[in-house]
Structure formats: structure tokens, C-alpha cells
Amino acid sequence: MEDCNLVVGCGFSGAVIANLLASKLGEKVLVIDKKNHIAGNSFDYRDENGIMIHKYGSHIFHTNSEKVWSFLKQFTDLNTYMHKVVAVIDGIETTIPFNFNTLYNVFPRTLAQRLEEKLLKTFEYNKKVPILEFQKQDDEDLKFLANYVYEKVFLHYTTKQWGNKPEEVDGAVTARVPVYLSKDDRYFQDKYQGIPLEGYSKVVEKILTHPNIELRLNTDYKDLKGDFKRVFYTGSIDEFFNYKYGQLPYRSVNFKMETYDREYYQSNSVVNYPCNYDFTRIHEYKYYLNDKSDKTVIAKEYSESFELGKNERYYPIPKPENTALYNKYAEEAKALKNVYFLGRLGDYKYYDIDKAVLRAIELFESVFS
Numbered sequence: 001m002e003d004c005n006l007v008v009g010c011g012f013s014g015a016v017i018a019n020l021l022a023s024k025l026g027e028k029v030l031v032i033d034k035k036n037h038i039a040g041n042s043f044d045y046r047d048e049n050g051i052m053i054h055k056y057g058s059h060i061f062h063t064n065s066e067k068v069w070s071f072l073k074q075f076t077d078l079n080t081y082m083h084k085v086v087a088v089i090d091g092i093e094t095t096i097p098f099n100f101n102t103l104y105n106v107f108p109r110t111l112a113q114r115l116e117e118k119l120l121k122t123f124e125y126n127k128k129v130p131i132l133e134f135q136k137q138d139d140e141d142l143k144f145l146a147n148y149v150y151e152k153v154f155l156h157y158t159t160k161q162w163g164n165k166p167e168e169v170d171g172a173v174t175a176r177v178p179v180y181l182s183k184d185d186r187y188f189q190d191k192y193q194g195i196p197l198e199g200y201s202k203v204v205e206k207i208l209t210h211p212n213i214e215l216r217l218n219t220d221y222k223d224l225k226g227d228f229k230r231v232f233y234t235g236s237i238d239e240f241f242n243y244k245y246g247q248l249p250y251r252s253v254n255f256k257m258e259t260y261d262r263e264y265y266q267s268n269s270v271v272n273y274p275c276n277y278d279f280t281r282i283h284e285y286k287y288y289l290n291d292k293s294d295k296t297v298i299a300k301e302y303s304e305s306f307e308l309g310k311n312e313r314y315y316p317i318p319k320p321e322n323t324a325l326y327n328k329y330a331e332e333a334k335a336l337k338n339v340y341f342l343g344r345l346g347d348y349k350y351y352d353i354d355k356a357v358l359r360a361i362e363l364f365e366s367v368f369s
């Protein structure tokens with residue numbers, strides 16, 4: 001074992017680092033995961049109706065990074081799906097992020113025109129403005145608009161999702177979905193976006209396919225014996241240190257799946273319900289790869305606190321006290337030789353898939369340059 005690297009966790013982060021160790025350095029790698037499947041929370045599978053289900057909620061690949069794109073293109077083709085999100089606001093189905101189309105959907109034309117003019121005098125066309133910044137308005141009409149967007153789009157959704165109001169969570173969280181001074185209805189503006197044609201699990205499987213890589217599922221790091229050349233740990237960093245400074249908090253999500261005997265359930269892959277119901281959004285999976293079936297599968301997404309042993313970690317909660325706790329573990333980690341942490345849980349960072357891949361590539365480059 002001493003000539004073998006260990007990668008703990010085989011989501012994108014673990015798979016990418018394992019691949020680089022094996023393919024670029026020709027080294028042996030053992031990859032383990034506690035779960036009975038690969039791909040971490042991006043795991044997907046085709047169900048009995050032929051519909052590709054994202055077990056842990058919708059994943060839409062998007063990136064501006066040439067490095068990430070050229071790495072992933074070795075393992076998959078993607079379709080040209082461009083994600084759009086519909087939200088139901090006061091019974092009206094409209095676009096999120098809130099943009100000029102949303103403005104005209106939810107307000108009478110004359111009011112929308114007045115607001116549009118004032119917006120274009122205040123902000124540059126195409127600018128993305130985080131809601132917490134958008135609220136800083138002097139003009140009465142724009143104040144009215146900012147209050148409307150805050151209340152109808154962000155307040156209740158964020159309270160459901162994080163258990164906190166928008167101003168109580170890190171600004172970067174709500175800034176992911178800014179007010180967008182544009183008519184572009186897409187959720188992401190990245191150069192490259194799409195869904196892998198055979199699904200995310202297949203991509204991870206291909207990334208892991210190398211004669212130097214051995215994969216063991218249903219395997220806990222704690223139960224593993226032996227010394228390894230290096231350890232790359234993508235599990236939660238507090239768990240690695242047996243929670244000696246306390247647990248890092250996470251939000252978890254519970255997906256309630258339902259199958260319907262009809263072709264489609266809703267008008268779009270994701271419909272947000274910022275103001276109604278206990279769930280935040282409904283996913284309808286067949287949209288992503290345009291799966292054909294006379295049935296459809298949806299998932300209602302309920303946010304909840306992460307509790308050890310009860311549910312899964314999904315979202316690190318970016319807050320100063322949590323970052324301070326993470327930093328204590330990161331400081332301990334620095335003192336270890338040949339042990340590296342990465343991934344959403346290892347770095348305690350709200351990475352999208354492309355950022356997780358980039359982090360793994362950059363970690364590899366920094367360790368072996």
C-alpha cells in the first residue's frame with residue numbers, strides 16, 4: 001500500500017484527482033467511497049421508464065474555464081441544453097433570475113415601462129446586481145421594485161433553503177441569482193453548458209477508468225488499514241479530525257419523488273416556488289436529456305438541517321463563525337504531511353461541479369509542479 005495513493009470519496013473532486021495521479025504520474029490509486037455508488041451527489045441513473053434521474057437534485061454543468069472544459073471533454077459529449085428556471089410568483093409563471101422579461105410578466109405594461117426606464121438610467125444594460133445591493137435605491141419606484149423582488153423572490157425561498165433571511169446568509173449565496181438587467185432568460189451565461197449525454201455517473205465512471213485505479217465502494221475511511229503514499233480526502237474535514245473542534249454545519253435536502261402517468265408535469269425542468277409551499281422547487285428530470293416516456297418523474301425539494309447519521313451533507317453554510325471553525329481544521333490539516341483536502345466537504349466551499357473539477361486540477365498542479 002505504501003506505493004499507493006488513497007482518494008477518499010468518488011464524486012467529481014475525488015475522481016479527477018485520482019485520474020490525474022494515475023494518468024499523469026502513472027501512480028497507483030485506491031479510491032474509496034462510503035456510498036454504494038460513484039459520482040457523489042451528482043449521481044444519476046436511468047429508471048424503469050428510461051428517465052435519467054438525478055438522485056440528489058438537478059445538476060446542470062456550466063463553465064467558463066477552458067481548463068475544465070478540455071478536461072471533461074475527454075470523457076463525455078454534452079447536449080446543448082441551456083438551463084432556464086421558472087418561478088411561480090403570485091400565480092404567474094415567470095423567469096428567474098428576475099430580468100426585464102420578468103418585469104413585464106409581473107407588472108402592468110405602463111408600470112413595467114417606467115421601471116425599465118429608471119433601471120436603465122441607474123444601471124448598465126446586462127449588469128447583474130445582487131439583491132442585497134439592488135435594495136440600496138433612493139428612487140421611490142426602484143425602492144418599490146427592490147422590495148418586491150426581495151419579498152417575492154428571495155425572502156421566503158432563502159428562509160426555506162437556509163433557515164435564515166437573505167441578509168443573514170453570506171452575500172455570495174443570493175448573488176448566485178442576481179437581478180439581471182437583461183432579456184437573457186438563461187440561469188447561467190457561461191460559454192460552455194449542457195448535460196452529459198450519458199449522464200453524470202457515466203462521466204465519473206470514465207474518469208475513474210484506468211488500469212492504475214482501483215475503486216472500492218461501501219468502504220469507510222475509518223475502517224481502512226494500511227499506510228498510503230498520499231491521502232486526498234474529499235469527505236468533510238471535521239469528520240477526518242473526529243470533530244475535535246465541533247461539527248461543521250451543513251444544509252441538507254430531502255427529495256420527495258413522484259411518478260405521474262402523463263407526459264409532462266410542469267412547463268420546465270425546474271419550477272421554483274419562492275412564496276408558496278414548504279418545498280423550494282420541483283425538478284422534472286426528463287427535460288434534461290429530452291427522455292421520451294409516457295410517464296414523468298418529479299422531485300419536490302425540501303431543505304433541512306444536516307444531522308449526522310440522519311441525512312446527507314449538501315451545502316456548507318458560509319458564515320463567519322463556520323469559516324472560523326473550518327479554519328481551525330484547515331490549520332491542523334496544514335501540519336499533516338501528504339494529506340490533502342478538496343471538494344465541497346473537504347474545503348467547506350459551495351462549489352459547482354466545474355469549480356470542484358478546477359480545484360482538483362489546480363491542487364494536482366500545485367502539489368506536483
Ligand code: UDP
Nearest residue numbers: 096153154157158161173174176177272274
Ligand atoms: N434564491 C432565491 N430565490 C430563488 C432562487 C434562488 O432566494 O428563486 C436564492 C436562495 O438563497 C438560494 C440562492 O439564491 O439558496 C442560490 O440559488 P441557486 O439556484 O444557485 O442554488 P442551488 O441550485 O445551488 O441550490
